[in-house]
Amino acid sequence: MSHRSVVLMLVFAAGLSILSLVVFQTPITPAYGQTLPPPGQTVPPPTATPQMNDNQPDPVTVYVSPSITTVLLGGDIQVTVTVMTTPTCQFPIYDISLSQAPYKPLFTYLDPPTNTVGPPVTNPVVFKLRSVRPGTINIYASAYGVLSCASGSEWRYESGYFPDVQVLDRPYRLSLPVVQKSVGRR
Numbered sequence: 001m002s003h004r005s006v007v008l009m010l011v012f013a014a015g016l017s018i019l020s021l022v023v024f025q026t027p028i029t030p031a032y033g034q035t036l037p038p039p040g041q042t043v044p045p046p047t048a049t050p051q052m053n054d055n056q057p058d059p060v061t062v063y064v065s066p067s068i069t070t071v072l073l074g075g076d077i078q079v080t081v082t083v084m085t086t087p088t089c090q091f092p093i094y095d096i097s098l099s100q101a102p103y104k105p106l107f108t109y110l111d112p113p114t115n116t117v118g119p120p121v122t123n124p125v126v127f128k129l130r131s132v133r134p135g136t137i138n139i140y141a142s143a144y145g146v147l148s149c150a151s152g153s154e155w156r157y158e159s160g161y162f163p164d165v166q167v168l169d170r171p172y173r174l175s176l177p178v179v180q181k182s183v184g185r186r
Contacts, residue, residue: 070168073134100139106132109128131167
């Protein structure tokens, strides 16, 4: 077997090894045993925890539902904010704001370009975000409007949140070796 054949076989084997690492990589597993959904699919909305007041449920509930809960750095997500009221009350929304905690945001706002929508506001509101640094945050939404029930009306804020949205750094970097034919004889 010639020297050239051995080199070609080694290059081919190295290429197959690298290709198998890329194609058959294990999925990124976020906290709590969840896995990332396939591209184009979304996670079902979470169950909201209504605000409680004197052991009576609040007549307004704000749901915060990200399209995915784990995203790679530089990736985009959509966060849908839905405001629901009990049948006996109304809550016309003046504005809705989205915020991130802890205080160093992991996402920038793409559409709308700021964290506040309104007035006017159509319910639900969808925010498109892009991840800019790795970490874990809670996403909060606050709706401001007039709560009108049988007992009267008042301007007030209602809020909801979704915990533990993760931005992961890229898991690997791929460097391919370069094989070059020498020009002269030795």
